[in-house]
Amino acid sequence: MKPLSGITVLDLTRLLSGPFCTMTLADLGADIIKIEAPPHGDDARTNPPFKNEESVYFMSINRGKQSIAIDLKSQEGKEILFKMVKNADVLVENFRPGTMEKLGIGYERLAAINEKLVFCSISGFGQDGPYRDRPAYDIIVQAMSGLMSITGEEDGKPTRVGVSIGDIIAGLYGAIGILAAVNDREKDGKGQYLDIGMLDCMVAIAEYPLARYLIGGYIPKRLGNKHSAIYPWDVFKTKDGEIVLAVHNSASWNRFSKIMDSEIFMNDSRFKDNPSRKANESALEEMIKKILLEKTTREWIEIFAINGIPCGPLNTIPDLPNDPQINHRGMIVEIKGHKKVGTMKVAGQPIKFSKVKTNMFSPAPLIAEHTDKILKRFGFKENEIKKFKENKSIM
Numbered sequence: 001m002k003p004l005s006g007i008t009v010l011d012l013t014r015l016l017s018g019p020f021c022t023m024t025l026a027d028l029g030a031d032i033i034k035i036e037a038p039p040h041g042d043d044a045r046t047n048p049p050f051k052n053e054e055s056v057y058f059m060s061i062n063r064g065k066q067s068i069a070i071d072l073k074s075q076e077g078k079e080i081l082f083k084m085v086k087n088a089d090v091l092v093e094n095f096r097p098g099t100m101e102k103l104g105i106g107y108e109r110l111a112a113i114n115e116k117l118v119f120c121s122i123s124g125f126g127q128d129g130p131y132r133d134r135p136a137y138d139i140i141v142q143a144m145s146g147l148m149s150i151t152g153e154e155d156g157k158p159t160r161v162g163v164s165i166g167d168i169i170a171g172l173y174g175a176i177g178i179l180a181a182v183n184d185r186e187k188d189g190k191g192q193y194l195d196i197g198m199l200d201c202m203v204a205i206a207e208y209p210l211a212r213y214l215i216g217g218y219i220p221k222r223l224g225n226k227h228s229a230i231y232p233w234d235v236f237k238t239k240d241g242e243i244v245l246a247v248h249n250s251a252s253w254n255r256f257s258k259i260m261d262s263e264i265f266m267n268d269s270r271f272k273d274n275p276s277r278k279a280n281e282s283a284l285e286e287m288i289k290k291i292l293l294e295k296t297t298r299e300w301i302e303i304f305a306i307n308g309i310p311c312g313p314l315n316t317i318p319d320l321p322n323d324p325q326i327n328h329r330g331m332i333v334e335i336k337g338h339k340k341v342g343t344m345k346v347a348g349q350p351i352k353f354s355k356v357k358t359n360m361f362s363p364a365p366l367i368a369e370h371t372d373k374i375l376k377r378f379g380f381k382e383n384e385i386k387k388f389k390e391n392k393s394i395m
Contacts, residue, residue, distance in 0.1 A: 002029025002356050007182065009090040010035060010081075011065065012072075014042040016138075016164055017122045017198060018094035019061045020171030025178065026064030027349040027358055030090075033374055034062065034365065035081070038069040038395035041367035052340045059364040060346050063335055067365035068374045069395035072103055076393035081105060084378050085113050089191075090178055094122040097132050107193045118181040118191040122174050126197030136198055138164035145202030150209055153224040169205060170198040231277045232256070232288055235314055241297040242314040245288075245304070253277070255307045260291050321345070330359045338363035368395040 007030040011022040019042070026032040036042055047057040071077040085091065091110065093100055100106045100121070107119045121127060124136020142148050142160045152159035177194045185191055203210070209220040212228075220228065225244075227233035232247045247256045250273065257265035264287065265271055270280040277284055292300060297313050304311040315323065321332045331348040338344065341363070349358045371394055375385050388394040 002358060003353065004029035005031075007031065007089045008087065009033065009092060010084060010088045012091065012093040012095070012100075013122070014094065015044050016061060016167040017170040017174070018092055019044065020168055021120070021122065021174035021178070022065065022092055023061050023063060024171065024175040025090075027361065028351070029356075029358075032065040033084070033088075033370075034065045034067045035072075036067055036069045036367055038071055038368070038392070041067070041069060045367065051344070054338070054340050054366075056341075056344070059338065059341065059344060062364040063346060063361045065365055066370035066374060067367055068371045069368035071393050071395075072105060074391075074393045076388060076391055078104060080375070080380075080388065080393065082110075082113055083380070084374075085110050085117060087378060088114065088117060089182065090118045090120065092120045092122070092174065092178070096135070097121070097123050097127045111191065111193075114191070116185060116189060116191045118178055118185065118194065120174050120178050120181075120194040120196065122170050122196045122198070124198050126200060127195045131199070138166040138198075141166040141198045141202050144199055146206060146209070147202060150220045150222055152222045154222050154226075156222065156224075158222070166198045166202050169201045170196055173201045173204070226281075229278060230274055231281045231284060234285070236289060236292045238292050238297040238300055239295055243292065243297050243300055244312050244314055246310040248310065250274070252309060256304075256309050259303060259307055259309070260288065333359050333361070335361050335363050339366055339369070371395065 004025060007025070009022055009025055009030050009032045011018070011032050011034045013019050013022060013034075014036075022030075022032050022034070034042070040046070042058060042062070044058040044061065045055050047055050049056045070080055072081060107121075110119060111117055123132075124141060125131035125134060139160050142165065143158070145166070147165075148158040148160055151161060174194070174196045177196060181192050181194060212218040212220065225233075225235045227246075230246075230248055232245045235242050235244050245256075247253050253271075253274075254266070257271075269276070271277045271284060295303075301311060301313060313319070320326055326332060329348070329350075329352075331350065332345055333348045334343055334345055336343045344363075346361070349361075351358060372385055375388075375394070376382075380388075385394070
């Protein structure tokens with residue numbers, strides 16, 4: 001039994017932030033019922049790449065879920081949802097603010113049916129404020145949060161992080177909030193409403209750059225791969241590739257300088273401490289570059305690792321499935337049983353529990369794959385289901 005076994009989640013989400021939230025809950029054992037709009041379902045189903053006409057992108061963020069297609073614009077569709085809500089623990093949606101209320105299925109309406117319901121809304125800017133009604137995508141919140149202003153080379157233009165971190169962080173904060181609300185419900189038996197804004201979440205992770213500005217007025221700048229106060233902290237070329245070094249304190253520097261060339265590095269007053277090394281960064285960088293070109297990345301990694309120097313290869317995405325640590329930790333896993341695709345590999349679950357394994361997943365569903373099964377679970381009869389299909393309130 002996984003930690004969230006017995007928790008039923010109605011998932012009205014699409015694209016990324018919401019599905020990532022509910023996939024995280026599914027990985028931890030929650031029963032996720034993905035409610036999609038007929039006839040096409042989650043917009044992510046149209047995103048490439050495709051295999052056997054199924055979106056690999058969709059499958060990568062919707063594993064472990066069951067799918068039912070309901071037309072929530074129809075009164076009959078709403079009635080179906082109301083009956084499902086009676087026996088649900090959580091509902092997650094990531095429509096634009098106000099959409100659920102316009103459909104007549106907002107929090108107040110559903111909480112009146114089930115006061116234990118935890119209702120989580122994920123949106124670009126939250127449910128109130130001057131930006132409430134604006135559309136938002138990851139690149140928008142990356143820009144507005146200040147993240148892009150400090151990402152990229154020093155003499156280059158602002159750059160977005162290479163994954164949709166704004167969506168993903170919002171999904172993770174949503175999952176954290178849901179877990180807290182489910183736990184809080186144990187006190188009085190009542191659920192509550194959660195309002196998760198992507199921009200809020202991005203500001204929350206601004207950490208060091210924001211703290212330095214708020215406390216001392218320092219305006220962070222783009223530094224590429226370098227650190228604002230520590231050196232060596234960068235990407236360097238080796239004989240056959242690239243290596244990342246993070247020599248973060250005096251102890252690491254002493255070990256590092258002995259490995260490189262103790263006479264040159266240890267006895268040079270320009271490099272006596274972190275402030276000095278940062279002040280003389282250009283000269284130190286050139287010296288390090290020259291020496292690192294003498295050996296391969298693997299050779300340097302072995303030398304530095306043995307001596308406790310923080311380092312790592314600059315992996316490409318194709319390197320990940322072959323990395324021994326990543327494989328040992330079960331971070332690339334196979335999911336079997338998809339009706340169209342069969343077996344596929346996906347990223348594993350990073351949370352490791354001592355009691356249970358969380359890296360065993362069922363595949364992402366086809367649209368409406370579990371409609372009949374789900375409706376029967378919630379007490380609907382065969383003749384009712386047949387009528388719903390005839391009326392096109394379900395698919």
